[in-house]
Amino acid sequence: MSETPAPRSTDDLMASLPHGMGGLNEKMGIELVEFSADRVVATMPVEGNTQPYGLLHGGASVVLAESLGSMGSALHADPLGKVAVGVDINATHHRSATAGLVTGTATPVHLGRSSACFEVVVTDERGKRVCTARITCALVPKEQLGM
Incomplete structure (x- = not known):
């Protein structure tokens, strides 16, 4: 059985990502x-991420959710010598946002040896829930991806 590497700091992990x-x-x-x-x-600005009616694009909320869930999964996967690869995401849009910033907060639902799952809540500047998403990532050995 191979030894699990020591966890790196979050700064070291971010610095190791080839494209930030x-x-x-x-x-x-x-x-x-x-x-x-x-x-x-x-956080993510609403401006520049809207659909034709001037509302925050639902796909933008999903991009934010996938980014946060993937980063959380990567942080969990790293000490296991694995990388996180998204396999499922779903989102429910509760209300619109038309200006300002939205904030996404990802918290773990499940952190296993082969998968990680996060809930992501996106809120507007008033703290009102705009979107709830769930993302699941497979945790794949680095060598399987040629790393």
């Missing part, structure tokens, strides 16, 4: 606020 948070997150204006084993939090 990724180009899509940059285009969407997603800003990481908190990154820990207990929760991952980020």
Whole structure:
């Protein structure tokens, strides 16, 4: 049985990602606020991420949710010598947002050896729930992906 590597700091893990948070997150204006084993939090502007009626695009909320759940899963997977790969996401949109920032907060539902699942709640600046999402990631050995 192979030995599990020691966990790295969140800063070290972020620095090891070949593309940082990724180009899509940059285009969407997603800003990481908190990154820990207990929760991952980020903000995203509504402006620039709207649909034709000026409302926050539902797909933008899903991008935020997938980013946060994937990052939380990656933090859990790293000490196991694995990487997180998204396999399922679903979202329910509760209300619209038309301006300002939305905040996504991801908390773990399940942290296993082969999968991780996070609930992500997206709220507006008043703290009102805009979207609830759940993301599941498979935890895959790094060598399986050629890493």
